[in-house]
Amino acid sequence: MKKSTLLGLLVLVIRRDLVLAMRRRADVLTTLIFFVMVVSLFPLGVGPEMSMLRKMAPGVLWVAALLSSMLSLGRLFSADYLDGTLEQMMLAPQSLSMLVLGKMTAHWMVSGLPLVLMAPVLGLQFDMPVQALGVLIIGLLLGTPVLSMVGAIGAALTLGLRGGGVLLSLLVLPLCIPVLIFGTGAVEAVSTGLSVASHLSLLGALLVLALVFTPWVTAQALRISME
Amino acid sequence: MSGKQLNFWLLGALSWHAIVYNPASSISGFLFFMLEVSNLACSRGDHRLFSGLSFMLHPGQIMQVQGANGSGKTSLLRTLCGFMMPDEGDIVWRGESIRELDEEYYAEMLYLGHLNAIKDELSALENLQISAGLSGIELDEKEALAALRRMGLRGRERLPTKVLSQGQRRRVALARLLASDAALWILDEPLTALDVGAVELIQELLAEHLARQGMVIFTTHQPLQVAGAEMRSLSLS
Numbered sequence A: 001m002k003k004s005t006l007l008g009l010l011v012l013v014i015r016r017d018l019v020l021a022m023r024r025r026a027d028v029l030t031t032l033i034f035f036v037m038v039v040s041l042f043p044l045g046v047g048p049e050m051s052m053l054r055k056m057a058p059g060v061l062w063v064a065a066l067l068s069s070m071l072s073l074g075r076l077f078s079a080d081y082l083d084g085t086l087e088q089m090m091l092a093p094q095s096l097s098m099l100v101l102g103k104m105t106a107h108w109m110v111s112g113l114p115l116v117l118m119a120p121v122l123g124l125q126f127d128m129p130v131q132a133l134g135v136l137i138i139g140l141l142l143g144t145p146v147l148s149m150v151g152a153i154g155a156a157l158t159l160g161l162r163g164g165g166v167l168l169s170l171l172v173l174p175l176c177i178p179v180l181i182f183g184t185g186a187v188e189a190v191s192t193g194l195s196v197a198s199h200l201s202l203l204g205a206l207l208v209l210a211l212v213f214t215p216w217v218t219a220q221a222l223r224i225s226m227e
Numbered sequence B: 001m002s003g004k005q006l007n008f009w010l011l012g013a014l015s016w017h018a019i020v021y022n023p024a025s026s027i028s029g030f031l032f033f034m035l036e037v038s039n040l041a042c043s044r045g046d047h048r049l050f051s052g053l054s055f056m057l058h059p060g061q062i063m064q065v066q067g068a069n070g071s072g073k074t075s076l077l078r079t080l081c082g083f084m085m086p087d088e089g090d091i092v093w094r095g096e097s098i099r100e101l102d103e104e105y106y107a108e109m110l111y112l113g114h115l116n117a118i119k120d121e122l123s124a125l126e127n128l129q130i131s132a133g134l135s136g137i138e139l140d141e142k143e144a145l146a147a148l149r150r151m152g153l154r155g156r157e158r159l160p161t162k163v164l165s166q167g168q169r170r171r172v173a174l175a176r177l178l179a180s181d182a183a184l185w186i187l188d189e190p191l192t193a194l195d196v197g198a199v200e201l202i203q204e205l206l207a208e209h210l211a212r213q214g215m216v217i218f219t220t221h222q223p224l225q226v227a228g229a230e231m232r233s234l235s236l237s
Helices: A008-025 A025-046 A051-073 A076-083 A084-088 A096-125 A130-157 A163-173 A179-189 A198-225 B003-021 B025-034 B073-081 B124-134 B143-150 B166-177 B196-211
Strands: B035-042 B047-057 B062-066 B088-091 B109-112 B182-187 B215-219 B231-235
Touching: A008 A025, A008 A096, A008 B003, A008 B124, A025 A096, A051 A076, A051 A130, A051 A163, A051 A179, A051 B035, A076 A096, A076 A130, A084 A096, A084 B124, A096 A130, A096 A198, A130 A163, A130 A179, A163 A179, B003 B088, B003 B109, B035 B073, B047 B062, B047 B073, B047 B088, B047 B196, B062 B073, B073 B109, B073 B182, B073 B215, B109 B166, B124 B143, B124 B166, B143 B166, B166 B196, B196 B215
Parallel strands: B062 B215, B062 B231, B109 B182, B182 B215
Antiparallel strands: B035 B047, B035 B088
């Protein structure tokens, strides 16, 4: 028997959650299909006027990403809570924040990353120029992890509550507004020929802030929920 | 002199012996290697479950928590794990409160609750390796397979646990006992859903753990005998 390291533990949690996601593929696909459907509804509803679609594309894609990430947040801790794994995680001799960070990472890889990869294809429906698509992807790459991490706090707080899903969205969506503003701002900036650096660096700053604080806050919230 | 007192003096004399012959490792062992609960009080909502509860647990001792349904057995065990804050009192492990120890304490204790903490989608082998990993122990495949086979799961190691029966799933969860070096085992109803053979196996595991100077605190509604150890009991009423 060997003692595992902190990094080993992080890898273990990420790998476990990815394996579980692969064996429950329906959960992953529903989020992605929801994203595709919401985005595709807009051209159908608004009509095929190119200039208008091009203008609203970043907002639509970002709002859809925000909504579909809410869909999967409820599952972040609930399965582990119901089968007792979460209890065992709290009793782990390593810090709970590290385990939480692992779960957040896996959650992003399963529910955030597919959205990032899908976004350029959907952007074409809106006749987005290539340059704007590039900025959109970079923005989503920086922003969707923040959604997963901030969402995890809400998921931990609403753990075990009946009808927690709606409450979770009400708690988390307002907190995600900065990500939405800077994410769409970057794409609009590149469309109007301005520099995107400021928007993207602010998104990056949000990501760093979230990385530092949210695992600890989520761990505390989990402890409160378990009492 | 009563039997209990005699026991105490004998234990003291033996420990003194150990200190003389092996001072470095035993002084701390003699003084602190134990769980001490003092004046503990717990409540659920407005209902006071127990109060003024004090006991000590020394290496090699096993204690059964007894009481009717709803008397607070699980709450006591969960408080010992640090999930619940006691209303009053303190839980001290090796001379320090578990609230301050936190992760150091968790490295030395193992808790098995009502919930098995196993995933339906994973095989018994994967489940065991992951739960050992969470408790800080990297278990290679050979060790994990040996533990599962000892738990009577030969031939079912690689099946997803959703096809296993309730008792077999409990066995997967209990295999963690074999893959742990924790000194203190806290077991909440470990015998639920187990057949006679498995109960005997658990008794064997407990006896081995106690012989290694481990400590056990558990609840059960089934009779349980452990060879070579005096069963202490704590009644909650």
